[in-house]
Amino acid sequence: MRTFNFLAMNKNKIGREIPKNIEGIGELEPYSGAWKKLKKGWMDELTSPPPNKAKMPHADKVCDTLEEAIEKSNPKDGMTVSFHHHMRNGENILVRSIDILAKMGIKNITLASSSLNESHNPIIKYLEDGTITRIWTSGIRGKLGQAISSGVMDLPITIHSHGGRVRAIHTGKISIDLAIIAASAADEEGNATGSTGKSAFGSLGYAHIDSQYAKQVMVVTDDLVDYPCYPLSIKQIYVDFVVKVDSIGDSSKIASGTTRITKSPMDLRIAKLGADVIENSGFFNEGFSFQVGAGGASLAVAKFIREKMKRKNIKGSFLLGGVTSYGVDMLNEGLFKTIFDVQSFDAAVSTSLYNNKNHIEISAGHYASPFNCGCVTNKLDIVVLGALEIDLDFNVNVITGANGEVRGASGGHSDTASGAQLTVVVCPSFRGRISTINKRVQTVVTPGETVDVLVTERGICVNPMKPELEESLKKAGLNIKKIEDLQQEVEKIVGKAKEVKYSDKIVGLVEYRDGTIVDVIRQVIEE
Amino acid sequence: MLYIPGNNPAMLLHGSVYGADSLLLDLEDAVALNQKDAARNLIKQMIKHVDYGKTEVCVRVNHLDTPFGMEDLKAIVPLQPDAIRYPKTESVEELQRLITLVEQIEDEHGLPHDKMTIHIMIETALGVQNVFDIAKYSKRVDAITIGGQDLTADMNIKSSKNSSGIDLARKMIVMAAKANRIDAIDTVYVDIDDEEGLKQETEFIRQIGFSGKAVINPRQIDPIHEIYTPSDDEIRKAYRVVKEFNKNKAKGIGVFAIDGKMVDAPVVTRARYVLELSGVDHENI
Numbered sequence: 001m002r003t004f005n006f007l008a009m010n011k012n013k014i015g016r017e018i019p020k021n022i023e024g025i026g027e028l029e030p031y032s033g034a035w036k037k038l039k040k041g042w043m044d045e046l047t048s049p050p051p052n053k054a055k056m057p058h059a060d061k062v063c064d065t066l067e068e069a070i071e072k073s074n075p076k077d078g079m080t081v082s083f084h085h086h087m088r089n090g091e092n093i094l095v096r097s098i099d100i101l102a103k104m105g106i107k108n109i110t111l112a113s114s115s116l117n118e119s120h121n122p123i124i125k126y127l128e129d130g131t132i133t134r135i136w137t138s139g140i141r142g143k144l145g146q147a148i149s150s151g152v153m154d155l156p157i158t159i160h161s162h163g164g165r166v167r168a169i170h171t172g173k174i175s176i177d178l179a180i181i182a183a184s185a186a187d188e189e190g191n192a193t194g195s196t197g198k199s200a201f202g203s204l205g206y207a208h209i210d211s212q213y214a215k216q217v218m219v220v221t222d223d224l225v226d227y228p229c230y231p232l233s234i235k236q237i238y239v240d241f242v243v244k245v246d247s248i249g250d251s252s253k254i255a256s257g258t259t260r261i262t263k264s265p266m267d268l269r270i271a272k273l274g275a276d277v278i279e280n281s282g283f284f285n286e287g288f289s290f291q292v293g294a295g296g297a298s299l300a301v302a303k304f305i306r307e308k309m310k311r312k313n314i315k316g317s318f319l320l321g322g323v324t325s326y327g328v329d330m331l332n333e334g335l336f337k338t339i340f341d342v343q344s345f346d347a348a349v350s351t352s353l354y355n356n357k358n359h360i361e362i363s364a365g366h367y368a369s370p371f372n373c374g375c376v377t378n379k380l381d382i383v384v385l386g387a388l389e390i391d392l393d394f395n396v397n398v399i400t401g402a403n404g405e406v407r408g409a410s411g412g413h414s415d416t417a418s419g420a421q422l423t424v425v426v427c428p429s430f431r432g433r434i435s436t437i438n439k440r441v442q443t444v445v446t447p448g449e450t451v452d453v454l455v456t457e458r459g460i461c462v463n464p465m466k467p468e469l470e471e472s473l474k475k476a477g478l479n480i481k482k483i484e485d486l487q488q489e490v491e492k493i494v495g496k497a498k499e500v501k502y503s504d505k506i507v508g509l510v511e512y513r514d515g516t517i518v519d520v521i522r523q524v525i526e527e
Numbered sequence: 528m529l530y531i532p533g534n535n536p537a538m539l540l541h542g543s544v545y546g547a548d549s550l551l552l553d554l555e556d557a558v559a560l561n562q563k564d565a566a567r568n569l570i571k572q573m574i575k576h577v578d579y580g581k582t583e584v585c586v587r588v589n590h591l592d593t594p595f596g597m598e599d600l601k602a603i604v605p606l607q608p609d610a611i612r613y614p615k616t617e618s619v620e621e622l623q624r625l626i627t628l629v630e631q632i633e634d635e636h637g638l639p640h641d642k643m644t645i646h647i648m649i650e651t652a653l654g655v656q657n658v659f660d661i662a663k664y665s666k667r668v669d670a671i672t673i674g675g676q677d678l679t680a681d682m683n684i685k686s687s688k689n690s691s692g693i694d695l696a697r698k699m700i701v702m703a704a705k706a707n708r709i710d711a712i713d714t715v716y717v718d719i720d721d722e723e724g725l726k727q728e729t730e731f732i733r734q735i736g737f738s739g740k741a742v743i744n745p746r747q748i749d750p751i752h753e754i755y756t757p758s759d760d761e762i763r764k765a766y767r768v769v770k771e772f773n774k775n776k777a778k779g780i781g782v783f784a785i786d787g788k789m790v791d792a793p794v795v796t797r798a799r800y801v802l803e804l805s806g807v808d809h810e811n812i
Contacts, residue, residue: 266544493540493577
């Protein structure tokens with residue numbers, strides 16, 4: 001097993017120690033500031049060209065089985081296979097595909113899934129036997145996260161943001177050999193969508209880039225429709241194979257309860273305070289743009305903002321994200337003109353995406369890639385985000401839990417925080433008996449310089465870099481505290497948590513959206 | 528006023544963060560008989576160690592006719608919460624007995640008699656009949672509250688959406704409280720998912736003079752505050768009334784008109800009340 005305690009280290013801008021180089025991965029560039037690279041106006045790294053392809057007229061792309069299609073793609077050791085996570089916990093194509101590759105004896109696979117969750121736990125055995133040796137993803141949950149934290153892999157995984165993934169594909173850092181794209185409807189040429197069909201799951205935004213850059217592209221569907229399939233989320237010009245399967249998964253498991261407004265009094269209290277912050281921030285104006293996460297206090301902020309918009313007769317410009325049926329209701333009520341949808345958090349959203357011309361599917365690059373002529377997060381006025389943990393510098397951890405294990409997702413957290421004019425983090429001041437406000441977070445995903453306000457049930461803390469904002473919120477009579485004071489207050493209630501013990505082995509790299517390394521995740525030592 | 532079951536540590540810990548004006552830490556109906564001792568101990572520790580900030584803390588003890596009432600007083604009175612709430616009060620004699628025991632305990636601990644106040648709960652038809660005398664009996668009583676569920680049961684009537692069966696009781700309790708210049712607090716609205724119903728009932732009880740309302744879920748706090756908080760327009764009008772009154776008073780004029788409407792002393796009193804509720808300094812307008 002590889003160990004890393006001999007590695008030469010650099011300190012990045014926020015004081016985290018980053019190895020200069022990791023064998024098998026290469027040189028690592030330490031995080032140097034949220035906008036430093038963007039200010040240049042171009043990306044230093046070279047971009048990789050998309051593959052050149054050709055097909056004879058009327059050539060047949062349809063395969064009868066997933067096995068047949070994978071065999072035809074001529075898989076080989078060391079290949080990179082990509083997937084999207086639009087069906088979240090209902091997804092079943094990833095595990096089936098890796099099973100097939102493993103049966104074929106393929107080893108050293110790099111898995112590049114836009115995210116991973118509990119439904120992917122069965123691949124743990126392939127981390128153990130060397131079938132999968134590298135992972136790029138925006139998030140990992142469940143037993144898979146535990147296995148990675150325990151050091152099951154030799155090479156560290158790379159956690160990227162949604163925008164960062166697009167950058168990594170453009171630059172060839174993720175060089176996809178085979179993209180396997182589940183679609184709820186597709187035609188024989190590979191035109192495909194997620195917005196119709198029995199397993200409709202909404203936007204296919206994360207898969208657009210895979211289809212354009214993968215050397216081979218396979219569309220897998222359980223609804224092979226007459227040509228042409230539309231809307232054209234995935235276009236036939238990129239697709240090599242089309243496979244009809246009985247089921248691509250269970251779209252009812254996309255939501256997992258995260259799209260209904262919570263009834264938890266604590267979450268509602270935090271959400272109300274979050275909405276009060278927004279109302280008095282100076283950004284809650286006619287034509288504002290808005291993004292909230294799904295579930296808990298974050299989504300509940302939308303409930304209070306909706307009421308405030310009606311009361312003040314304010315109409316917004318666009319909703320972004322992660323779209324829930326609650327967001328669709330706000331669109332239908334005329335509170336927002338447009339929804340830009342990179343991911344639908346609720347299968348019910350797909351009907352709106354299909355029927356409403358103001359509900360627009362966008363690619364992950366259009367959503368959040370830092371290196372283009374301006375992604376939509378750059379136009380965002382207000383974003384509301386959650387946190388597993390936040391520190392005195394407002395750095396946010398959304399990837400490792402209190403026990404140090406990987407159990408979350410970077411997602412669009414750092415992308416939206418970087419782009420929005422106002423980034424509001426909402427979370428309870430403690431969960432169970434564990435404080436969420438700590439002197440130093442275990443893992444930084446979103447740097448504090450991009451976070452403006454922390455809202456908890458026990459007080460609101462404004463980043464000292466935003467004194468005017470603090471002044472406005474104080475004038476509005478909100479309960480503003482210094483984050484150091486709130487941290488002490490919470491520590492008095494719950495005490496100091498026992499420190500997690502880590503080994504020197506690095507099990508994960510947290511990449512900032514510009515490709516620099518913002519933090520590392522180390523192996524947890526079980527006591 | 529937010530009820531918190533005395534045997535729920537998480538709620539007791541978080542009670543003050545929901546924005547309630549007052550917390551009612553409950554040892555009575557919210558606690559099962561076999562949990563009474565545990566709840567009493569828990570509340571004791573919470574009052575000692577949790578900082579509830581500016582939120583008023585009131586403990587609902589059990590009635591002295593139960594095996595738990597005396598133990599509750601012995602445990603809670605020495606801690607001197609802002610108030611204790613005494614349930615199912617029917618007569619002056621019961622209140623007299625309570626106050627005697629409370630003050631005995633206070634004397635034993637060298638505590639003053641004028642710090643902790645008493646909220647009386649009226650929950651029976653007999654209690655409603657005697658409410659004026661009860662409200663008048665002691666300066667320690669600074670609020671009368673109605674217990675709608677028990678009263679409905681005592682009157683053997685069906686509870687209804689508009690609570691018409693306890694309408695008279697509500698009004699008698701308000702009248703008794705107002706006559707003695709103390710607060711009247713309304714009963715809980717039990718359907719926590721019916722925000723519209725809660726709002727309608729709160730509008731009604733505000734109109735008839737209740738100073739506030741008890742709640743059983745933190746989600747009910749904001750709708751009640753919204754109704755009790757004067758609107759911007761109401762505040763502006765009240766400010767103008769007080770300003771004009773002060774101007775006219777200096778000229779020796781007691782009654783005047785604003786926008787064709789007569790303004791006299793009662794109108795000014797109401798305006799001052801609105802400004803007070805809104806936290807506006809009305810002394811120096």
